[in-house]
Amino acid sequence: MSLNIITTIADMQSVSSALRKEGKSIACVPTMGYLHEGHASLIREASKNHDIVITTIFVNPMQFGPQEDFERYPRDLERDIAIIEASGGTYVFMPSVEEMYPSNFQTTISVGNISKPFEGIYRPGHFEGVATVVAKLFGATIPDAAYFGQKDYQQTLVIKQMVKDINMSIDIHIVPTLREKTGLAMSSRNVYLSEEEKNSALVLQSALNIGLSLIAEGMRDRALIEQAMIKELSTIQEFRIQYCHAAKAETLELPAEFAKTDEIVLLIAGFLGKTRLIDNMLYSRTLE
């Protein structure tokens, strides 16, 4: 099937409604464009499980802070379309800012506790922007399921919470982070990094691996796990840590001591030069 590009909410809703009437199952893959192999893996996964995959491309101004990179966020539509086609996507929903946020737009969705720590501290308002736009994208694409990358770990929890709280009947699938051969987590923002910075950025992955090994060896003292990760991060002087935590994977709580059975997420964020990097890894006993 060739790729169909839709730019208005009304057209998207009528196409989706018609497809649903035909009994097709629909998956939505929300993106901000400048796609990479990580996005392709979401589209491929979605197309394995659903008849129709709608990839949305929308650089959402509402989730960027005033000092952030909205204006310079990378864009390459032609390449995006080629990646979507090659990955099995069937539709692209690509609204304008005016279409999504007309002048009388008045509603924001604010998810509670889960959006407060970590990114919530360093990017105030970010998750309101994400939750609001994702709810709007769901309202336009009317999907049965949606696919997100684990790379934005806290975002996945915020979206799951929103979907549950406001009774959206949409299955949320989380797909593991894809990494470059070097181990660098794939991200559209990696294009900002020089070759030297890309090398330095590998410290995030090595710090996360140190944390994971300690937990696998039985360490459950949060401060000790975090200290070991911070020590590793400090080997790269240019990396300015914003946070480096081990948290309960479902709730993001920070206990002094984890229970043996806890699923644990290790989360790091900080700046390398002008580029903000985030990464995470999950420890689950089932991985042992």
Ligand code: PAF
């Ligand atoms: O993860 C992203 O690319 C964005 O936050 C999302 C989910 C597409 C909302 O704009």
